[in-house]
Amino acid sequence: MNDNLMVKEATYPARFMSKLTMGLPMSEYARKLVTPFNIVAAILLTVGLPLIGLRFWQGLATVTHASNEYPWSILLGWGLFSGVPLSGTGYVMATAVYIFGFRKYHPLVRLGVLTGFMGYLFAVIYLLIDIGRPWRIYYPMAVSFGPTSVLFLVAWHVATYLTVQLLEFSPAILEWIQARRTRKWAILITVAMTIAGVILSTLHQSALGALFLMAPGKLHPLWYSAFIPVFFFISSIYAGLCMVIAVSTIGARYLREKADDQFLENLDELTVGLGKAACIVMFVYFALRMIGVAHDDNWGLLLSSSYGYWFLAEVLLFVLLPCIVLTVGVKRDDARIVRAGAFHAIAGVVLTRLNISILMFNWNLPGHFQAIVPPAREVAIVLSIITLHVLIFRWILNRMPVMREDPAYLEDGH
Amino acid sequence: MEKPVKDAGNGSGRDERTGGGKGVNRRDFLRGVAVAGGAAFLGTPTDVQALHDLSGWPDRMGMLTDLTECVGCRSCEAACNAANRLPAPNAPFDEKSVFERKRRPTASAYTVVNRYENTKTPGNPIYRKVQCNHCEEPSCASACPVRAYTKTPEGPVLYNQDVCFGCRYCMVACPFYAPAYDYDSALEPKVVKCTMCHGRIKAGGIPACSGACPMGAITFGKRGTLLKVARDRIRKFPDRYVDQIYGEYEAGGTSWLYLSGVPFGQLDYPTNLPRKPIVENTKGFLSAVPLVLTLWPALLGLCYAANRNKEEKG
Numbered sequence: 001m002n003d004n005l006m007v008k009e010a011t012y013p014a015r016f017m018s019k020l021t022m023g024l025p026m027s028e029y030a031r032k033l034v035t036p037f038n039i040v041a042a043i044l045l046t047v048g049l050p051l052i053g054l055r056f057w058q059g060l061a062t063v064t065h066a067s068n069e070y071p072w073s074i075l076l077g078w079g080l081f082s083g084v085p086l087s088g089t090g091y092v093m094a095t096a097v098y099i100f101g102f103r104k105y106h107p108l109v110r111l112g113v114l115t116g117f118m119g120y121l122f123a124v125i126y127l128l129i130d131i132g133r134p135w136r137i138y139y140p141m142a143v144s145f146g147p148t149s150v151l152f153l154v155a156w157h158v159a160t161y162l163t164v165q166l167l168e169f170s171p172a173i174l175e176w177i178q179a180r181r182t183r184k185w186a187i188l189i190t191v192a193m194t195i196a197g198v199i200l201s202t203l204h205q206s207a208l209g210a211l212f213l214m215a216p217g218k219l220h221p222l223w224y225s226a227f228i229p230v231f232f233f234i235s236s237i238y239a240g241l242c243m244v245i246a247v248s249t250i251g252a253r254y255l256r257e258k259a260d261d262q263f264l265e266n267l268d269e270l271t272v273g274l275g276k277a278a279c280i281v282m283f284v285y286f287a288l289r290m291i292g293v294a295h296d297d298n299w300g301l302l303l304s305s306s307y308g309y310w311f312l313a314e315v316l317l318f319v320l321l322p323c324i325v326l327t328v329g330v331k332r333d334d335a336r337i338v339r340a341g342a343f344h345a346i347a348g349v350v351l352t353r354l355n356i357s358i359l360m361f362n363w364n365l366p367g368h369f370q371a372i373v374p375p376a377r378e379v380a381i382v383l384s385i386i387t388l389h390v391l392i393f394r395w396i397l398n399r400m401p402v403m404r405e406d407p408a409y410l411e412d413g414h
Numbered sequence: 415m416e417k418p419v420k421d422a423g424n425g426s427g428r429d430e431r432t433g434g435g436k437g438v439n440r441r442d443f444l445r446g447v448a449v450a451g452g453a454a455f456l457g458t459p460t461d462v463q464a465l466h467d468l469s470g471w472p473d474r475m476g477m478l479t480d481l482t483e484c485v486g487c488r489s490c491e492a493a494c495n496a497a498n499r500l501p502a503p504n505a506p507f508d509e510k511s512v513f514e515r516k517r518r519p520t521a522s523a524y525t526v527v528n529r530y531e532n533t534k535t536p537g538n539p540i541y542r543k544v545q546c547n548h549c550e551e552p553s554c555a556s557a558c559p560v561r562a563y564t565k566t567p568e569g570p571v572l573y574n575q576d577v578c579f580g581c582r583y584c585m586v587a588c589p590f591y592a593p594a595y596d597y598d599s600a601l602e603p604k605v606v607k608c609t610m611c612h613g614r615i616k617a618g619g620i621p622a623c624s625g626a627c628p629m630g631a632i633t634f635g636k637r638g639t640l641l642k643v644a645r646d647r648i649r650k651f652p653d654r655y656v657d658q659i660y661g662e663y664e665a666g667g668t669s670w671l672y673l674s675g676v677p678f679g680q681l682d683y684p685t686n687l688p689r690k691p692i693v694e695n696t697k698g699f700l701s702a703v704p705l706v707l708t709l710w711p712a713l714l715g716l717c718y719a720a721n722r723n724k725e726e727k728g
Contacts, residue, residue: 013536036671061597068594071582099714101721132580132595132603144560144577150696152559153703191718199710203703214557214587217684228596242565364686366516 012176019176022398041387048384051377052129060130063377069362072130074374077357078382079126082350084158084208085232087119089241089247090165091201094194096277105270107263110172110402111251112244114393117165120158122389129381149208157204164200168193175409176400183409185307206233212356222301222311225292228356234285239349241278242342248403249339255397260404268335275338276330282323282345289315307363314355318348460590471549474569475615476637476669477624478644479543481681482654483631486513486527486541493626494525494545497611517680519545521596524608525623530681540674542681543623543632546592546608547661548572549667551691556588562605569611569637569669578604589665589687610669644673666691 021029055063065074096102128134140146140155147153167189174183209232212219219241225231252259252267293299300307322344329337358372365371374382397403492507494500501522505512511528516568520526525545532538552571555563562578565571573584573593580603585593593607609619619625624632633640644659661668664687672678679685688695 055600057600059598059600059603064597066582066597068520068585069591071585071595095714099718099721101718132578132582132599133601134579136577136579139577139579140559144559144562146559148700149559150694150699151557151581152698155559187669195711195714198714199707202706203712206699210696210699211583211586213699214553214583214692216692216695217589217687218586226695226698229702294700304525313580336674 002092019399020208043393044380044383044387047295048380048382048387052384054255054377055129055381060132063375063381064130065372065374065378066130067371069365070358070371072357072361074354074358074378074382075126075130077354078350079130079385080123081353081357083119083123083126085205085236085239085349085353086243086346087116087123088201088205088236089113089119089243090116090168090240091194091197092237092240092325094168095198096188098191098194098197104266104275105273107120107266107403107405108244108248108270108274110169110325111248112240113165114172114402115247116240117162117169118389118393118396120162120165122385124158124162125385129385132165150207150214154204154207154211154274157200157207161197161200162202164193164196166227168197171409172400172402175406180409201236202233205236206230210231211354212361217359218362218364220307220363221296222293222298222307223356223360225296227288227292228296231285231288231292231352234281235349235352238281238285238345241274241281242345242349245278245339245342246276246346251397252401255276255394255403258397261404263403271335271338272330273327273343275326275335275341278342278345279323279326279330282326283321284325286315286319287317307360310360314348314351318344318351322348345363417673425460445481450596471565471567471569474637474669475610475634476548476569476640476671477610477621478633478635478640478671478673480631480633480647481540481672481674483543484527484541484543484627485629486510486529486539487628488627489628490543490623490632491523491525491527495523495610495623497614497622498524498609499556500524511575513539517544518594519592519607520594521546521598521606524606528540528682532676533680534676538678540681544592545623545670546610547590548608549612549665550667550669551665551693553589553665553692556693557583559583563604566612568612568615570612570615571669572609572612573605573607575604580604587692589684589692590668599633632658637671640671644671647673663689665689666694 024032052064060066064073064075066075071085089112093105096377097105097109124137128137131137133312136143137155138159140152141159145152167186170186171183174180176187206229209228211232212224212228213226213289216224248267248271252264256264293302302312324339325341325344326338329335329339329341362371401409424519486714488507495503497508503523513527517523517526518529525539525543527541528542530542531542532540541668548571550565552563552565554573555561555565555571558578559581560577562574562581562582563571564574580595582595582605584605585591585595593605595605596603611619611623612627614621620634621632624634633643635643641659648655648657648659654675655673656675656677658674660674660683661670664684666689672683674681
């Protein structure tokens with residue numbers, strides 16, 4: 001933790017290497033890398049990364065199930081439509097602490113912001129693999145403007161928000177490289193960046209749902225709703241809260257030595273607090289989904305087909321049930337129950353997003369359920385990107401003050 | 415009809431704004447909203463009066479396919495392939511076995527003909543020609559984040575691959591499953607769809623498929639005239655046609671119109687589409703964008719101020 005002291009006097013390259021190897025000699029660091037987890041990760045990367053190369057050599061057709069009827073495959077269904085709500089962590093935590101003044105959640109802010117930043121970064125990576133000419137990804141920002149498009153808004157906001165989140169996380173990076181003066185500037189913009197983050201998140205989280213407003217004939221009527229932007233935004237709030245619970249649980253368990261006492265001792269109490277917020281939001285969300293059914297008078301569809309049962313399974317078993325689990329956990333003040341509810345709720349958010357982007361999209365086409373099964377190569381690509389995501393996340397948690405506060409910078413409380 | 419409008423990215427927007435086109439003006443309205451909301455440097459305000467003029471380009475052309483005339487000879491497919499210099503197909507154009515399964519337009523075929531059982535007179539199959547319908551207010555154009563699509567004053571909806579980055583939202587948004595994408599191209603994939611032979615129309619000609627049809631099943635003309643022709647046929651031969659012109663209202667109306675002897679739903683035409691342009695569905699959301707952009711900072715700033723004061727007191 002305090003490797004700063006021992007390398008203070010060292011030369012610049014040596015100091016840099018020591019940062020990378022966490023103060024260990026190179027040979028010892030390399031030896032420590034050989035773990036069962038890393039071996040599995042290496043295998044997944046060895047399989048998946050060449051397949052990404054294949055996409056840029058022989059086209060999307062060789063690696064995905066995407067087709068003329070199904071333009072978007074699980075690369076986006078998982079990477080973008082599920083990844084972005086789960087990355088609502090940054091804006092919910094920063095807002096809670098810096099805007100609403102719940103200062104006691106401060107130990108979780110950086111973890112939230114990092115989870116959000118990494119989620120958006122990887123959403124963009126999935127996008128870069130999926131879109132036809134990734135080197136043109138800046139075109140909506142600089143070359144040709146299509147502001148009637150909801151996707152135009154998404155492009156602008158995701159790009160801007162990625163930058164905002166990098167700035168929000170920058171104090172941790174600057175503390176790591178001991179850039180004290182630059183860090184002061186980074187701290188100054190915290191509140192402004194937080195407000196910008198909420199605006200951008202409100203708009204693009206809901207815009208991801210609004211994208212599907214253009215497909216009224218294709219999305220099953222139980223999922224197609226004029227309220228879909230609201231559903232996406234509200235669910236991103238509890239998705240963010242639950243992801244903070246999930247990531248902090250995993251962090252405290254597997255990288256315990258990288259967390260400080262303040263983080264570990266308060267974690268159970270903070271987890272219950274986050275669970276409380278999440279279950280309130282989830283009750284609101286559940287009510288909204290029901291209002292959505294009522295608004296389009298779709299009650300008749302609920303019990304008349306397997307689609308109706310599937311919808312009920314989603315909202316009862318993957319929204320209401322985890323919400324009840326969270327409520328029980330909060331009532332009993334039991335962080336373990338809250339954690340179980342949080343993981344369950346996250347699964348529910350992913351299910352909803354996959355339902356809308358893949359499972360219930362083109363539901364009325366013949367052969368629909370055969371057409372959406374992703375080929376093994378696409379699954380391998382997704383698994384390799386998830387692996388990369390986890391590895392880089394761990395790399396940062398290992399080195400930067402995220403689950404702990406750097407003692408050298410305690411005075412200003414950021 | 416003054417100037418050729420080939421793509422969306424090179425200033426054709428000016429033509430659109432002054433042209434009084436139906437779809438275009440509504441899009442311009444939305445563009446105005448989005449400009450106010452996110453990117454104020456993008457453009458000038460549009461003519462407010464034009465917002466209420468929803469009559470469309472005055473002389474836009476259309477096509478009328480009479481499914482009761484079509485005999486499934488695939489001459490239109492062959493003519494389209496030749497006129498657009500598309501790759502040679504796997505099976506020759508007089509091959510009838512292609513009808514054994516349903517096809518769709520692909521990266522190498524702008525149009526295909528499919529065969530359906532005739533429920534009215536069994537044993538007398540119905541053939542349906544499929545291609546881009548060139549919507550009056552195209553969803554693809556509204557959905558495109560880089561304005562790769564243009565609704566031309568002549569009627570055709572054109573795609574410009576020079577600005578496209580391959581997000582394929584146009585394909586998600588198209589209610590007719592018209593655009594295809596060359597998924598096999600690694601580095602230069604593009605969307606492919608019928609152009610209604612825009613170049614030929616501009617030169618005073620007619621679309622290749624229409625000219626090639628031996629049965630006269632594909633009529634080219636002004637959309638307004640074609641609607642009258644279609645209504646006349648329905649009135650004169652009420653037993654021959656169902657009382658519907660597909661494309662008159664679907665998704666706000668299309669340039670390509672269809673007459674059929676059996677209900678269109680039996681021929682896989684989408685029958686669950688709204689009568690208004692689909693972009694209308696996103697209007698409410700896009701209108702809320704500037705509200706969030708202006709109200710959120712004020713409200714959140716207020717929250718911040720309130721809580722900061724509370725802390726100081728405490």
